[in-house]
Amino acid sequence: MDTIATILSSVLAPGPFLAMIGSSILGVFIGALPGLNPVMAIALLLPLTYSMDPLVALAMVAGIYNGSMYGGAIPAILLRIPGTPAAIATTFDGYPMAQKGEAARALKIACWSSAIGGTASALALITVGPLLARATLAFGPAEYFWIAVFGMASVGVLVGNDAVKGLMAAVFGLLLGTVGLDQLSGVPRYTFGQTWLLSGLDLIVILVGLYAMPPVLSLAEKADLSGLSSRDLKLEAVRVPWSEIKSIIPTWIRSSLIGIGVGILPGAGGNVAAFLSYNAAKNASDDPKSFGKGNPNGVAAAECGNNADNAASMIPALALGIPGNVVAALVLGALLIHGLQPGPQLFHQNPQLVGGFMVEMLLTSLIILVVGGAAATRVFAQVQRLPGVLLVPSVLVLMTVGVYVINGRVVDLWIMFAAGACGYFLEKMSVPLAPIVLGLILGPMAEQNIRRALLISRGDVTELVTRPISATIAVATLALIVWPIATAILRRRKAAREPANTAPQDRTTP
């Protein structure tokens, strides 16, 4: 009990407290600007914090991380441009809502969902995290292979109305994922002797091009000289009725659990969590057809899922010293700088600091409610009022700057523009873009891990399904694929039977 009191008082001291508020605001802005991402912001900020109190430094990490995950939703809803990779799934229903004039409601739901996901995740980090961390060690290459396949199986939800086009997009994504130096053989693939292709296609570069350019170009096509008038914006005091909140609660619970589960596994990120949550929400819905057309549950699932990934991704980092993503690696670096060795003993040796960081992850999730709900949303929603002639060049400049600073390479800008042109034409041909990104993320994960698993088993394929965890995920994947087909066949039979009640039945029944 004493520890909790001292932790709270040290976290709520002026230094860390102001750092949390300031960095949450900063995080929302970073997330909202396509190209700029939390990894970069934290990487650039941390060296400046070496001389500070570690709790202040960690407060900044927590604020930027949680803030940016919500911030990514703002352009996703308003402009169909995901501010971060994890906000792709937010565009599916967020943008249709905005088009229906419900932008403010979508933003409010996104904000609440982010805060709830983040809070649930932080609570998991504080309570069960350290115990669960050990269990994740049972996940080896074979298990990660199946997780990637499971994620890919969910592509069915994303392909839209035309399955062939959706699958083509997914395969295109898989192909893009093979570019670069193969980690397992050291052989360059599809690099055409170009050094800059050796490290593969950077996910954020492709994403910004693919996802941000088509909406910008379609804005440019309209070439409108005036934006929305402030009267049409309808931002003031949107009330989300209790009945609607009640209908979202199951989505929040489901997405929080999915986000935490994905986060605790090193190597799978917020984007995977958001896709899986969205998928689960759609499957569980009574009216799956309404998804993609502005269902608030879609926004809630995606935003809750990606924020629930945040604190949970710190569990393996803090408990085992194994960073699950780049942000966690940066946090580990920051702890080391302050003389703390992450790993099993960290909790015993320095409960103050670890506990403090966990509480900061929790508090920054709640700060989002205030910062995001009251301030940032209103500021950013003004973007809609900008006329296209101003908005298009501004977004293009921001994208270009954001992409350039990721690797400091001009060639990335050309990749971005190429991906943008690609995305623009694919969209004109109504090819869905999400499967491309999913293929790009999960393809390399599946490929590398199946090869690692086979190296370890000396080529014995049965190892992939005889281990208990991998077998479970394999069966779940199979069910995910077979279930919709089976229900569709059953429904069709039923439909065929009912109107033609006489003819076929006569033959079978004497």
Add this chain to the structure above:
Amino acid sequence: MKNLLIGIALLPLVTSPALADYPERAIEVTVPAPAGGGTDTSARKLAILLEEELGQSLAILNVAGGGGSVGVTQFMQARPDGYSLLATWNSPITTVPQVQQTVYGLDSFTPIASTSETAYTMCVKPDFPAETGAEFLDELAANPDKYTYGNDGIGGTMQLAAERIFQQRDIKAVAIPFGGAGETLQNFLGGHIDIYGGSISPVLPYVESGEAKCLIVTSAAPVEALPQAAGLESLGLEAQETLLWRLVLAPAGLDQAIADRLVAALEKTVNDPEYVEFLATKGELPNVVAGEALTRRLQTEYDGLAEVSKKLGLSQ
């Protein structure tokens, strides 16, 4: 960025660099790794101290990709005027050219000085049938292809460091490449691979908790933090030493006076107690080697790695 712009703006005004006044404008330091990694944090920390020492600001430019070769390739366009430096770890210079086609070689640079170094280690679970480095190698040699070892990627420095030792003793172990030491550690602790191969600091807490037994380090001398691990010298393999080390380079043809000025500044800042303490948190030790000695160090390592990668069939 601002300094960089000012530097570019001043460029036409500086007609003949007066060496006595070097440096009289900002220095751009290319780091061929992403912001936030080990090489980047080392360089940024050092840059803060160097700014005080040189009285000019240093602008860090991260150019990531291709195991460092993308940044180094871009750096090849820089002029040897002392205002463009490369802060890198050894792999892009000595390892990457073995397995990739690169436009640069050792003679493309004026070596300034090395800054810090750390060894790699190989660790096993406590029930592994060996207690010393010698027994470890004997066990591996007696059981070809029985054990799997994780490393940081095929053709990476860690794998080559291990294979240099293995080839001397006719050891065949199955290399399982992972994305980095964290992933290797995760798979080692989960029992998916038999041997952890990677940098020392991630595995250190598990040595203290008794879950890992580190039996060998890839430096000639033993490492204080890992008393059970044998240094290569005690195994008669000191010629196979392979370290992870960091260094500062300039383009070939740099004026000797400027190089000397930089060596003096690095000598002072690297050994600054603040920097030494910073290095210790990452398990690294300061070691400033400059001039001819550094050229020899690079050449020896380059030749050793060329030999092992040729035997592994990885060479370009």
